[in-house]
Amino acid sequence: MRTQRSGPGTTAQHALDGLRRAIIAGDLRPGQRVRQEEIAEGLGVSVAPVREALRVLEQEGQVVYRPRRGYFITELCANDLAEIYELRRILEERAVRAALPTLDEDAIERIALAARDCAEAAERGDVAAELAANRRFHFGMLESPDQVHTMRLIRLLWDSTEAYRAMYYNSPEERTLTLHAHDEILDAVRRRDADTLVAELEAHRARALEVLTAVLDAPE
CATH class of the missing domain: 1.10.10.10 (Winged helix-like DNA-binding domain superfamily/Winged helix DNA-binding domain)
Known part of the structure; x- marks a missing residue:
């Protein structure tokens, strides 16, 4: 190691x-x-x-x-991963709908900066830096002071799949698709369009789940 x-x-x-x-x-x-x-x-x-x-x-x-x-x-099966992503869907929709109206311009700029950092790390092939920036990007639009317990659970779900997220980001194709998804998500944040934002986040998670499920189901 x-x-x-x-x-x-x-x-x-x-x-x-x-x-x-x-x-x-x-x-x-x-x-x-x-x-x-x-x-x-x-x-x-x-x-x-x-x-x-x-x-x-x-x-x-x-x-x-x-x-x-x-x-x-930790080694997960496809059912484990599906359960985790379903829980994320429920909790993150709740979090983002509550947080979006509270985001000021500085907060939105921090989210945009995280998206740029993610893109630059992807171009360098620096998976660790990209994962860190990706986390800042997502949590920047989820966190608000009155959602302490919701965020604690969301962090736990993210942490439990970190090894799998690293596998996902090791694919150049998926890194490219992720950057496009981030652009769409950021656009919805800037427009404060909660319904579109929820839909874009769900599509982003669904793609990751599809790819990771294929990894888990692949023959040894």
Whole structure:
């Protein structure tokens, strides 16, 4: 696994960041065992912060613990993924309809900046940067102060599929289609057209689900 060593003062947060990078980069793939000693050595830390970071990822649904075997990157089936995306559809429609009227020009500009960052990362082939920008893009139009519990659930659903989202963004064709979808979504945000925005977001999710389901159903 490719990791980045850190200097003095390394903490569990550094281990957590390293594990997240490995999942996004595809160094740790769904179903793969997480070798704690190897991770710790690569990050230049002891096993203790790695173990603490894995407990955080377990709570997010990104890893599972199997007694006497250790931690494994969560492996989803097509039904799991469909359920997660259906829950996202329900919660994100609720969130975006509540948040859209509260977005000021600065907020819309931050969403537009995230879209540009996503496009630039896609052009470079930097999947990690694109995923981070994509998350800022989507959450920028979902979050509002009075939706704390809704957003907590949405974050959990996003986190639980991060490894699969990385697989999706590794396809150049899908990266291109995603940028086009972002343009349509941003246009609806600028026009404050809630119905069109909901429809564009649903089409965007449906495409991702279609591609990821094909990945899950592909023969080994």
